[in-house]
Amino acid sequence: MSAEYDIAETLDVKGASCPMPVVKTKGAIDDLSAGEVLEVVATDSGSVSDIDGWASGTAGVELIGQEEGGDVYKHYVRKTE
Amino acid sequence: MSTDTSSPDGADAAADDAPTRAELAARVDELEEALGDVATGDDGKKMSIIATKGTLDMAYPPLILASTAAAFGYEVTVFHTFWGLDILHEERSENLQLSSVGNPNMPMPNAVAALPGMDRVTTRMMRKRIADNDTASIKELFETSLDMGVEFQACQMTIELMGYDEDDFYDGVTTGVGAATALQDMAEADIQLLV
Numbered sequence: 001m002s003a004e005y006d007i008a009e010t011l012d013v014k015g016a017s018c019p020m021p022v023v024k025t026k027g028a029i030d031d032l033s034a035g036e037v038l039e040v041v042a043t044d045s046g047s048v049s050d051i052d053g054w055a056s057g058t059a060g061v062e063l064i065g066q067e068e069g070g071d072v073y074k075h076y077v078r079k080t081e
Numbered sequence: 082m083s084t085d086t087s088s089p090d091g092a093d094a095a096a097d098d099a100p101t102r103a104e105l106a107a108r109v110d111e112l113e114e115a116l117g118d119v120a121t122g123d124d125g126k127k128m129s130i131i132a133t134k135g136t137l138d139m140a141y142p143p144l145i146l147a148s149t150a151a152a153f154g155y156e157v158t159v160f161h162t163f164w165g166l167d168i169l170h171e172e173r174s175e176n177l178q179l180s181s182v183g184n185p186n187m188p189m190p191n192a193v194a195a196l197p198g199m200d201r202v203t204t205r206m207m208r209k210r211i212a213d214n215d216t217a218s219i220k221e222l223f224e225t226s227l228d229m230g231v232e233f234q235a236c237q238m239t240i241e242l243m244g245y246d247e248d249d250f251y252d253g254v255t256t257g258v259g260a261a262t263a264l265q266d267m268a269e270a271d272i273q274l275l276v
Binding site for chain 1: 145148149151153154215216217222229
């Protein structure tokens with residue numbers, strides 16, 4: 001599934017719990033260029049709703065996909081500007 | 082509204098002054114643009130938090146919300162006063178305690194919880210849970226928030242009231258501020274919270 005995105009960087013936040021997945025995602029996105037996609041790998045089940053909410057409320061980012069597999073949640077965020 | 086019977090001259094003057102359709106359209110565009118800036122204004126979003134509590138459990142909400150708001154692009158100010166100062170206090174922040182009394186959800190009766198040393202026991206239990214759950218420590222959240230541009234302010238009046246010194250606080254903490262500073266931040270903020 002994840003092969004459909006051209007991933008520029010992967011952020012591993014497995015084990016981290018709220019608010020760190022969102023906070024670290026923000027930090028990682030800042031280091032990317034416009035158009036690039038960040039893959040976030042988390043184990044916090046709250047990250048599904050939190051990263052969605054963060055992406056909706058934040059300028060310059062777009063959530064393009066989320067996947068659940070086992071205990072791992074993957075989020076794909078594109079930097080738009 | 083006008084019940085005046087305007088003179089014919091006045092009416093003519095008003096008609097002459099009336100904006101043209103093109104002028105009105107331009108004005109509407111201008112206003113819509115200004116309104117758009119106000120409505121979206123991502124760069125201008127602000128949050129103001131007043132942190133008044135210094136127990137281990139109550140130290141978390143302001144820091145979690147501050148770091149998360151910073152991730153959303155908010156300009157965040159956290160004004161610490163009374164026991165909230167302990168969160169910014171280099172020495173005391175490492176040793177925040179959880180009270181075992183006054184919380185009926187604690188798994189022990191208050192009569193037992195009030196025994197000497199019980200606060201240490203409940204604090205140790207909570208610290209273990211925090212570590213087991215991989216929840217960030219208070220220090221980690223503070224440092225992360227500071228890195229993200231959150232401004233932490235220590236209320237000058239309560240620094241003196243509590244017998245602290247300005248040098249007791251972490252680097253990067255703003256001192257020499259009072260209620261008027263906090264109020265100004267709150268007046269400008271989109272979100273204001275008292276914790």
